[in-house]
Amino acid sequence: MVFLMxxxxxxxxxxxxxxxxxxxxxxxxxxxxxxxxxxxxxxYATFLGRLIHLDLGQSARTSQPVLNEVMARLPYTFExxxxxxxxxxxxxxxxxxxxxxxHNSRLDYLVSAISLFGVSMPVYWLGLMLIVVFSITLKxxxxxxxxxxxxxxxxxxxxxxxxxxxxxxxxxxxMLEVLRQDYVQTARAKGLSERxxxxxxxxxxxxxxxxxxxxxxxxxxxxGAVLTETVFGWPGMGQLLVDSIFARDYPMVQxxxxxxxxxxxxxxxxxxxxxxYVDPRIHYG
Amino acid sequence: MHTSTPAYTMxxxxxxxxxxxxxxxxxxxxxxxxxxxxxxxLAAWAALAAAAPLVTPYDPVHQKLGDALQNPSMAxxxxxxxLGRDILARIFYGARYSLAIGFxxxxxxxxxxxxxxxxxxxxxxxxxxxxxxxxDILLSFPGFLLALSLVATLGVGLENVIISVGISSMPSFVRxxxxxxxxxxxLTYIEAARAIGARxxxxxxxxxxxxxLAPVIVQxxxxxxxxxxxxxxxxxxxxxxxxxxxxxxxxxGEGRNYIFSNPNMATFPGIAIFTAVLAFNLxxxxxxxxxxxxxxxx
Numbered sequence: 409m410v411f412l413m414x415x416x417x418x419x420x421x422x423x424x425x426x427x428x429x430x431x432x433x434x435x436x437x438x439x440x441x442x443x444x445x446x447x448x449x450x451x452y453a454t455f456l457g458r459l460i461h462l463d464l465g466q467s468a469r470t471s472q473p474v475l476n477e478v479m480a481r482l483p484y485t486f487e488x489x490x491x492x493x494x495x496x497x498x499x500x501x502x503x504x505x506x507x508x509x510x511h512n513s514r515l516d517y518l519v520s521a522i523s524l525f526g527v528s529m530p531v532y533w534l535g536l537m538l539i540v541v542f543s544i545t546l547k548x549x550x551x552x553x554x555x556x557x558x559x560x561x562x563x564x565x566x567x568x569x570x571x572x573x574x575x576x577x578x579x580x581x582x583m584l585e586v587l588r589q590d591y592v593q594t595a596r597a598k599g600l601s602e603r604x605x606x607x608x609x610x611x612x613x614x615x616x617x618x619x620x621x622x623x624x625x626x627x628x629x630x631x632g633a634v635l636t637e638t639v640f641g642w643p644g645m646g647q648l649l650v651d652s653i654f655a656r657d658y659p660m661v662q663x664x665x666x667x668x669x670x671x672x673x674x675x676x677x678x679x680x681x682x683x684x685y686v687d688p689r690i691h692y693g
Numbered sequence: 694m695h696t697s698t699p700a701y702t703m704x705x706x707x708x709x710x711x712x713x714x715x716x717x718x719x720x721x722x723x724x725x726x727x728x729x730x731x732x733x734x735l736a737a738w739a740a741l742a743a744a745a746p747l748v749t750p751y752d753p754v755h756q757k758l759g760d761a762l763q764n765p766s767m768a769x770x771x772x773x774x775x776l777g778r779d780i781l782a783r784i785f786y787g788a789r790y791s792l793a794i795g796f797x798x799x800x801x802x803x804x805x806x807x808x809x810x811x812x813x814x815x816x817x818x819x820x821x822x823x824x825x826x827x828x829d830i831l832l833s834f835p836g837f838l839l840a841l842s843l844v845a846t847l848g849v850g851l852e853n854v855i856i857s858v859g860i861s862s863m864p865s866f867v868r869x870x871x872x873x874x875x876x877x878x879x880l881t882y883i884e885a886a887r888a889i890g891a892r893x894x895x896x897x898x899x900x901x902x903x904x905x906l907a908p909v910i911v912q913x914x915x916x917x918x919x920x921x922x923x924x925x926x927x928x929x930x931x932x933x934x935x936x937x938x939x940x941x942x943x944x945x946g947e948g949r950n951y952i953f954s955n956p957n958m959a960t961f962p963g964i965a966i967f968t969a970v971l972a973f974n975l976x977x978x979x980x981x982x983x984x985x986x987x988x989x990x991x
Contacts, residue, residue, distance in 0.1 A: 528971035530922055532929050533945060533963030540956045627835020634841060635926055639949065650930055653845040665842050669833045 474663035478645060482667070485633050485644035491560050492567035492629060497622060500572045501611075504579025504618075509606055511584060519576060526573030531632055535566035535639035563640045570632035571625040578621045582614040589613075615686055623679030627672045721983035728979020734972035742788035751782035753939040762955045772957040774947065776937075780957060783939035784965050790940040792969065794855055795921040799913055801859030802920075803866050807909060810870025811897050815878055821871075828864045836861075840923050844932050854933045858924050862916045869912055873905035907984040914980055918973035925966050941966045 500523075507519035542548045542562060549561045586592065587610055595609045596602075634646035641647070645664055652660040723729060741748060757777035765772045771780040813824040834842060843857035877883065878901065886896050927933035928942025929949070936943060941962045948959030 524974060525967075525971065528918060528922075528967060528974050530925055530929075530942075530945070530963055530966045530970070532926065533959070533966065536945070536949060536952055536956075536959045536963065539952055540960075544953060544956075628837070630835050631837025631841070634837065635929065638930060649841070650932075653841075653932065661842070661845055665834065665838065668835065668838055672835045673833060 474660050477648065477660065478663055478667050481643060481645045481648050484642060485630075485637070485646060488560065488563055488567060488636070488642060488644060489626070489629050489633060491564040492632075493571070493622065493626065495564055495568035496570075496572040496575055496625075499568070500575030501579050501615075501618065503572075503576045505583055505606065505611060507576070507580045508583030508587060516580075519580070523573040523576040526569055526576075529569065531566055531569045532635040532639050534569050535562065535636055538562045538566060539639070563636050563642055566639065567629060567632050567636045570628055571622075574621055574625055575618060578618050579614065582617045583610060586610045586614040612686070616683065619679055619682055619686060623676045626675045630668050630672060718983055722979055725979035725982055727975045728977075728983075731972040731975030731977075731979065734968055735976065738788050738792060738969055738972070741785050742792055745782070745785040745789065749779065749782040749785055751779035753778060753783045753786035754937040762951065762958075764955075765957065771961045772955070774944075774958050775951055775955075780944075780961055783944060784941070784961060787939040787941045787944060787962065787965070788969075790851075790934060790938060791921055791925060791942070791966070794851070794858065794924045794934070794940070795917045795969075795973075797855045798858035798920045798924065799862055799916045801855060802862035802916065803909065803913055805859075806863040806866025807870050807902065808897075809863075810867040811874050811902055811905070813867065814871035814874030815893070815897055815901060824867065825871075828867050831860070831864050837923055837926055840927060841930075841932070844927055849932050849935060851934050851938075854924055854927055857927070858920050861923065862920055865912055865916065866909065869908055870902075870905055873908060874901055877901050877904055911977055911981045911984060914973055914977035918970040918977065921966065921970050921973070 503519050503523070507516045510516050539562065543550060550556075550559050587606075589610075592605060592610055595605045600609075630646075633644060634649055636642065637644045637646035638650055645667065649661065649664045649668075652664065745753075755778065757773075760769075760773050760777035762775055763769055763773040763777075769779050769781065771784070774780055774783070809824050813821045831839060839861040840857045843860055844853055847853040847857060874897075883896060883900055886900050891899075924933060925940075925942030925945065928940050928944075929946040931943070931946055933942055934940040936947070944962040945959055945966070948956075948962065951958050
């Protein structure tokens with residue numbers, strides 16, 4: 409898409425490079441060098457080829473290839489996102505199931521209220537408050553750094569706060585829907601324990617929309633990573649992005665944004681494939 | 694929305710159902726206790742923002758270094774920040790900026806997004822294709838990152854924050870209005886309008902959009918909450934409204950540097966953001982139930 413937009417811009421890049429005085433033959437030669445004489449599909453393939461080789465250009469600030477810097481930071485962000493999404497899915501799904509199985513009880517209202525709080529909270533603020541309570545007052549966890557497993561606790565929970573509310577709400581409504589279905593009645597009627605009915609029969613079917621939300625929320629999580637990493641001085645891509653924006657390092661900003669959206673699209677592809685695993689009714693091809 | 698005046702008003706019971714639906718809407722909304730709470734909180738914030746000079750004697754940008762980093766006291770109920778400014782005063786004045794940014798950004802997103810969605814849904818064809826691909830491009834930058842990269846391109850400052858947050862709130866309006874338009878244009882009254890020779894712009898603005906507005910109002914309320922969150926996030930990173938303007942997000946960002954010695958500076962602006970966003974979310978949920986039962990979260 410980005411490629412097409414660039415191609416639709418008016419002007420001939422070969423002529424620009426060759427200069428105003430260049431002869432028609434020179435322009436033609438440069439055009440051939442750049443591959444612009446090739447059909448548009450071939451050009452697209454070349455562009456993709458460069459992207460596959462991850463040729464993202466050089467950082468304006470450090471003159472290092474953008475790719476190297478991004479790759480150095482990516483694992484930190486990825487691990488943090490993984491920790492956060494695990495916390496969020498486990499907490500959110502359990503809370504959602506509990507709320508749904510105790511529909512309209514006080515517990516249900518409590519869970520709904522907490523998840524609404526979670527959705528409304530500026531999570532960078534949650535991070536700061538966690539630092540105040542757990543690092544400064546209680547001295548349980550470090551406030552910054554990423555060098556030991558315990559460093560993951562506070563940023564992990566902070567980042568999880570971004571998405572746990574939505575996962576809870578989605579699980580709850582999806583479970584309520586499924587628990588009304590006939591096959592849940594059947595499972596109950598044949599004498600299965602409530603636990604088996606809820607967790608084996610109902611939950612598996614209720615998870616499909618939840619997986620969609622998790623996939624979409626992964627994007628929110630990446631955005632949240634930028635803020636969370638700033639709060640905790642986490643050496644990930646988000647921090648690098650903010651630093652690069654301040655330094656007006658545009659190739660770097662471009663490279664990181666491209667990496668973020670690629671990750672986002674990849675995760676949603678994985679989510680689509682997961683559907684088929686969770687729901688055998690869905691087939692591809 | 695329901696402004697149609699019936700030709701006759703002699704008998705209440707004969708007047709058009711549209712007339713009755715406004716009080717009914719209030720009835721439904723006022724029964725929703727959580728959304729009433731949201732409305733009250735928002736009204737309180739709006740009043741405090743408007744009357745800021747009356748409720749606090751302090752100037753939000755005047756520095757008094759001798760009073761820096763004080764704890765809450767009678768003179769300064771929430772303490773002072775690192776430049777000796779009263780935190781409470783800055784929060785009240787900050788409400789002006791944070792709420793205004795939210796409103797203007799969502800207004801921008803809705804004013805651009807709603808017509809785009811209507812055009813996309815009504816005409817279909819290449820217009821639909823072009824608009825949807827454009828929205829796809831916007832959506833491939835997840836959430837906060839879209840606003841962040843727009844600000845990185847446009848530069849920081851009040852207007853650019855409003856534009857960036859506005860653009861990132863736009864896709865949901867386009868999608869929403871497109872979907873409603875697609876179903877509305879199948880209805881007989883649109884066919885009737887076309888049959889009597891109404892032109893497309895007239896049909897879109899007089900007949901399609903008024904009937905597609907209910908979900909837009911809900912979406913706008915919910916978007917206001919997230920717009921305030923996103924704008925405050927930009928301010929927190931130092932990429933939003935620039936100092937010394939008292940904006941909640943940038944106050945929080947400044948507070949971060951003093952988190953070890955003086956957590957007040959970060960705590961209270963955060964509470965302000967949280968209550969405002971929560972209020973919009975509560976109100977949005979209530980509006981959704983009152984305006985359109987079909988949209989109710991199951």
